[in-house]
Amino acid sequence: MIRPRRNRRTESIRGLVRETELTASHLILPLFLHEGDDDQPIASMPGCTRWSLAGLVKEAGEAHALGIPAIVLFPAIAESLKTRACEEAWNPDGLIPRAIAALKAAHPRLTVITDVALDPYNADGHDGLVDDNGIILNDPTVIALCQQALCHARAGADIISPSDMMDGRVAALRAALDSENFTDISIMSYTAKYASACYGPFRGALDSAPKFGDKKTYQMDPANGREAEREARLDEAEGADILMVKPALPYLDILYRIRQITPLPLAAYHVSGEYLMVKAAAASGWIDEKKLAMEQLTSIRRAGADMILTYFAKDVARWLQSSP
Template sequence: MSSFDLTRRPRRLRATSHIRDLVRETHLRRDDLIMPIFVSHGSNIRREISSMPGIFQHSLDELDRELDAISQAGVPRVILFGIPEHKDAVGSDAFDTEGGIIQRAVRHIKKSHPHLYVITDVCFCEYTDHGHCGVLADDGRLLNDPTLSNLQRQAISHARAGADMVAPSGMIDGMIGAMRQALDEDGFHDLPIMSYAVKYASAFYGPFRDAVDSAPQSGDRRAYQMDPANAREALVEAALDVEQGADILMVKPALAYLDIVASIRANFDLPVAAYNVSGEYSMVKAAAANGWVDERALATEKLLAMKRAGADIIITYFARDLAGDLS
């Protein structure tokens, strides 16, 4: 028998699954999850993204197959990303009210799966021929203020198509205020904005750029996305978006930035979203394909870590496959 006092035995609360379930501090629910969907111009397209096994580009005539699977899994919300038929210097498909791929997809979903809550990504990198998130000057600089007016047009077109929420992701100064003003003036006072308030210039985005062919044709996005070395700057960005009318604050990526998620949670009262991005997804898939890890267990553990850090909402490519395991 030990000679020191063992009155406190934490293992008592870990002894069985019943007691572990009873005292669990953090809970991951399917209601926490948002499933990204890639929609493409064209027909008969269900194209698996090579760097993201299990994730596909869908033309509208093939989209219901994915929506059915998401619904059957119990995932209540999706976020849409578009692959346009044509790209140009300003990404005009992004604000094409009638013919834009996202606008058409929103209308389709609202008819075929009206129970789904539809969020739209508001940005230009998928739609511009140069791959940057807005209007470029002749010398290649991203022009902030001309991009704001196009973001207003894009947000309004999504709202008119029936989007339930818009989510601007370009890290353009003033984007929340500009979009809030435009939406309110167009009568969409109740449409919420989930801001990619803290978005880092991350190497974890590689597979997403494959998915939507959005890699910059020159330079990079470090002049507008955040430096991965900076933490205090995240509070500045989030505070500005709160002042301008954001309803939800997002941190992207999530896994390597859990300290930022926790900091945003501690400093702001708005709901916090975390984006479990493509590179985080693909690393798990690759390791699982080699038999190195248990895919479902590792994916669940990662999402739990995001919840534990303070995320209320998680955008994840695992949503469809994991939701059935959750309450």
């Protein structure tokens, strides 16, 4: 009699036949930072912190020592520096360029990824420049994103990651980087970034919620799947090095579909709302935080992600080290 249960009989047998592996080397840790000298707990994201520069360098070093190969930076910008033109986004003396330099000096083998989008710097809170009628301007935004990406590249970033969802930005960013001989700087594109309800805690961490309307004219409709395949083909043709799906868990089918049509590495972002749901349920005593987080992240890998951006990265690395 055929009995599949024979392959599940002991932990060692289950390990031998396990199809999907999750290790610290598959993880990217998102980190928040601000201009202050203090490290501020983030109310909307328990366990996460808005770091000072010194705290950021220390936290990144701890993550790297746990085997996490990369971090991605998200800045909380002072309201006084936010404008409709977003000039602070490419200030060479701004928070992100200084953070990149500090991180690369302290941890030269750590991969530093930067978010390329205007919402942290935008008085309107949108990922793109906004005209007087409230329209998000695609092509002027792409020009601004190129300035931002070049600023990050000059500071020493390894990978720039456009999260804006403007059309044509990958090709423009590649051309801009190559024009200044940054041919080795990779582009990790937010290829299928959905207009999700899961971003609220993140926006609370950065105070970056849109001041009017929503982001549905540029982020993707959660009802669409074929459109994600189109975006993936466009980003690949325009020169992206890594594609990304965001959020992860509601879009495992999208991860799987994109995995079938491209040879490029594929990332998934396990976003703030997904993280907070686990934290809140664990705090109530209804679920086991470690078991559920590991199950979720393994499912993201199983669906086709080569790498996962997750706020659980350090926890997972420690859990894996303590496993027998």
